[in-house]
Amino acid sequence: xxxxxxxxxxxxxxxxxxxxxxxxxxxxxxxxxxxxxxxxxxxxxxxxxxxxxxxxxxxxxxxxxxxxxxxxxxxxxxxxxxxxxxxxxxxxxxxxxxxxxxxxxxxxxxxxxxxxxxxxxxxxxxxxxxxxxxxxxxxxxxxxxxxxxxxxxxxxxxxxxxxxxxxxxxxxxxxxxxxxxxxxxxxxxxxxxxxxxxxxxxxxxxxxxxxxxxxxxxxxxxxxxxxxxxxxxxxxxxxxxxxxxxxxxxxxxxxxxxxxxxxxxxxxxxxxxxxxxxxxxxxxxxxxxxxxxxxxxxxxxxxxxxxxxxxxxxxxxxxxxxxxxxxxxxxxxxxxxxxxxxxxxxxxxxxxxxxxxxxxxxxxxxxxxxxxxxxxxxxxxxxxxxxxxxxxxxxxxxxxxxxxxxxxxxxxxxxxxxxxxxxxxxxxxxxxxxxxxxxxxxxx
Amino acid sequence: xxxxxxxxxxxxxxxxxxxxxxxxxxxxxxxxxxxxxxxxxxxxxxxxxxxxxxxxxxxxxxxxxxxxxxxxxxxxxxxxxxxxxxxxxxxxxxxxxxxxxxxxxxxxxxxxxxxxxxxxxxxxxxxxxxxxxxxxxxxxxxxxxxxxxxxxxxxxxxxxxxxxxxxxxxxxxxxxxxxxxxxxx
Numbered sequence: 001x002x003x004x005x006x007x008x009x010x011x012x013x014x015x016x017x018x019x020x021x022x023x024x025x026x027x028x029x030x031x032x033x034x035x036x037x038x039x040x041x042x043x044x045x046x047x048x049x050x051x052x053x054x055x056x057x058x059x060x061x062x063x064x065x066x067x068x069x070x071x072x073x074x075x076x077x078x079x080x081x082x083x084x085x086x087x088x089x090x091x092x093x094x095x096x097x098x099x100x101x102x103x104x105x106x107x108x109x110x111x112x113x114x115x116x117x118x119x120x121x122x123x124x125x126x127x128x129x130x131x132x133x134x135x136x137x138x139x140x141x142x143x144x145x146x147x148x149x150x151x152x153x154x155x156x157x158x159x160x161x162x163x164x165x166x167x168x169x170x171x172x173x174x175x176x177x178x179x180x181x182x183x184x185x186x187x188x189x190x191x192x193x194x195x196x197x198x199x200x201x202x203x204x205x206x207x208x209x210x211x212x213x214x215x216x217x218x219x220x221x222x223x224x225x226x227x228x229x230x231x232x233x234x235x236x237x238x239x240x241x242x243x244x245x246x247x248x249x250x251x252x253x254x255x256x257x258x259x260x261x262x263x264x265x266x267x268x269x270x271x272x273x274x275x276x277x278x279x280x281x282x283x284x285x286x287x288x289x290x291x292x293x294x295x296x297x298x299x300x301x302x303x304x305x306x307x308x309x310x311x312x313x314x315x316x317x318x319x320x321x322x323x324x325x326x327x328x329x330x331x332x333x334x335x336x337x338x339x340x341x342x343x344x345x346x347x348x349x350x351x352x353x354x355x356x357x358x359x360x361x362x363x364x365x366x367x368x369x370x371x372x373x374x375x376x377x378x379x380x381x382x383x384x385x386x387x388x389x390x391x392x393x394x395x396x397x398x399x400x401x402x403x404x405x406x407x408x409x410x411x412x413x414x415x416x417x418x419x420x421x422x423x424x425x426x427x428x429x430x431x432x433x434x435x436x437x438x439x440x441x442x443x444x
Numbered sequence: 445x446x447x448x449x450x451x452x453x454x455x456x457x458x459x460x461x462x463x464x465x466x467x468x469x470x471x472x473x474x475x476x477x478x479x480x481x482x483x484x485x486x487x488x489x490x491x492x493x494x495x496x497x498x499x500x501x502x503x504x505x506x507x508x509x510x511x512x513x514x515x516x517x518x519x520x521x522x523x524x525x526x527x528x529x530x531x532x533x534x535x536x537x538x539x540x541x542x543x544x545x546x547x548x549x550x551x552x553x554x555x556x557x558x559x560x561x562x563x564x565x566x567x568x569x570x571x572x573x574x575x576x577x578x579x580x581x582x583x584x585x586x587x588x589x590x591x592x593x594x595x596x597x598x599x600x601x602x603x604x605x606x607x608x609x610x611x612x613x614x615x616x617x618x619x620x621x622x623x624x625x626x627x628x629x
Contacts (some may be wrong), residue, residue, distance in 0.1 A: 080562075083492065092560035093582040108560070108582040110498030115580075155496045166584070181629035281449060298488045 001102050001123040002026060002045050003132070004086040005177060005194055006037055010288050010317055011061050012183030014194065016134055019047045023100030027051045028074075029119060029134055030179055031064035033243075038064075039072075053077040053104065053406030054099065055136030055179060056116040056240045058148050060186055060228035060289075079108060081113035081331040084239045091117060104134075109167065111160025112137040112186065114170045118167060120174075132175035133198070133284050139167050140178045142191035144207035147220050149186070149227060157220035161213045168208070172199025183286055185228045197298060224363045229292035234322045246319055251311075252328040255302040260330070261291060262304040263314040266338075266405035266422065274304060274334035279409035282310055284402050288317040290305040293379035294410060295323065303329040338412055340405075342393050343429055354393040357381075358426065359407040364399065367437035370426060373397070378407040385414045391441060394418040399425040460492035495563065495579045500554045503586040505534065507551050512567060515575040521567035524548045528563045530556025530583070558585040 002019040019026025026047040030083035050064040101124040106117045114265040137145040145155025182192040202354040210216045262276035269279040270318035280291045305311035311329035358380040396407040404420035413417035494511040540547040
């Protein structure tokens with residue numbers, strides 16, 4: 001059997017190439033929009049990809065099934081409850097896709113989304129028992145998927161609980177390959193390890209250790225993590241007509257009226273950037289997700305990078321989350337400068353009346369925040385900027401400095417005198433003897 | 445967009461009478477295409493129907509929570525019935541509204557064979573007309589059906605009955621023995 005996992009480290013998404021080398025056929029499962037690595041691997045192993053299998057309509061990234069259909073004529077299988085607008089073969093519970101001795105059997109596992117299926121993989125040249133399961137967005141390594149993306153959390157969780165019981169009917173030795181690893185917003189506590197076994201998860205997965213359905217539903221309904229950005233738009237792109245490969249973009253002499261996304265390291269941005277540019281460094285974690293949180297999908301976008309390779313990398317990342325109409329890229333810096341703030345300067349600045357904005361998420365802040373600070377998560381700053389004072393300096397702070405940099409750029413683009421704490425964050429402040437306040441919410 | 449495609453060239457040209465006639469004809473054709481396309485596209489291809497739970501268990505009465513999109517302009521349906529081979533509606537009620545969507549609670553008796561099933565949801569409107577939409581679901585085998593537990597229960601009752609009978613017989617014999625032993629020789 002040919003089996004290869006493809007991980008998008010930035011989005012935390014996993015795709016698979018499963019095939020039978022003897023028969024020379026393979027299928028892709030949950031292909032990413034950047035389909036080239038899968039095609040190259042298939043070619044290297046001398047197998048022909050014959051079909052795209054989708055576990056569900058993805059909400060956090062653009063799927064590559066449309067490109068495979070348009071460019072290579074591949075048929076698509078997905079559960080009928082997906083209500084997709086493109087031609088497809090229904091992939092219902094118990095249905096099998098055969099590739100020589102390799103069989104992929106669908107198991108309907110609604111919860112994350114109503115159409116969700118897992119794929120149990122058998123290699124009949126070795127035995128009739130399931131060898132591994134591609135669990136998509138149902139069971140992850142260390143946790144279960146979030147159930148609140150398609151319907152209410154409690155209702156989705158009820159379905160997900162039943163679905164997980166189906167997966168637990170598999171033997172302990174069956175290997176588990178999920179659709180996401182840490183870094184994705186489709187779950188909250190998943191591991192960065194890309195695979196596990198049913199037996200290990202049965203013993204140690206926190207979601208599976210909950211006593212009963214009621215406890216599971218209560219836990220799942222309390223998820224506080226933000227939903228993936230542009231979720232509805234991405235689902236509609238994935239369930240709608242095929243999305244073709246986007247046109248190549250070129251270097252522009254100037255960005256014009258477009259929103260500039262500066263993807264250079266944050267210190268380069270601070271040293272000199274174009275007026276109004278937003279900073280989301282490509283070198284940071286979850287670039288695409290962070291960029292999607294701060295960009296308006298309806299506005300024209302130009303990438304600002306240090307070189308063409310960096311620009312292309314950023315453009316690929318933006319397209320993976322559905323930003324297809326990019327104007328182009330510009331290179332180099334700009335004339336605007338921002339000074340960063342050291343933790344040792346913070347006391348003096350606050351004493352002088354500076355406004356401190358904690359740009360972390362609510363649950364992070366509850367574990368300890370600096371007294372007097374305001375909480376506006378960086379992803380909401382563009383809509384909340386009107387509430388931020390313009391008559392005094394503003395300091396942004398997070399846990400490590402990454403989000404504080406993004407936040408300062410959003411505020412600076414709106415005319416606020418904002419400066420980020422880049423080296424460290426609230427935990428470092430507390431470690432240096434700074435006083436923090438904890439907050440416990442009812443029900444937690 | 446179709447209409448825009450026909451209108452845009454008209455603006456650039458001089459407004460002579462034959463041009464206006466051609467433009468009007470094109471516009472009429474475009475509108476006709478849109479109307480026909482709207483009629484041909486099934487309602488559920490555009491709408492988002494949600495039925496929970498997605499997994500049903502055979503041998504059980506399940507309560508389906510259904511979110512119906514706007515199936516027809518105007519007033520929402522007055523009744524909803526869910527059916528499939530081996531699935532029949534016991535009761536159905538409108539439980540809420542959200543914008544143009546309606547939310548329903550439908551109790552169904554599930555006797556279907558395990559496997560995929562297409563649930564037909566038949567919405568009835570006040571004018572007596574129906575709109576039917578479909579939802580693919582999965583029926584799971586029963587976890588503990590009354591039929592499978594019945595032989596076990598019967599066996600337990602049988603064993604208990606035998607034990608009780610044996611105990612009663614033993615007590616009866618003991619009583620008779622005591623009575624016989626008390627009688628004078």
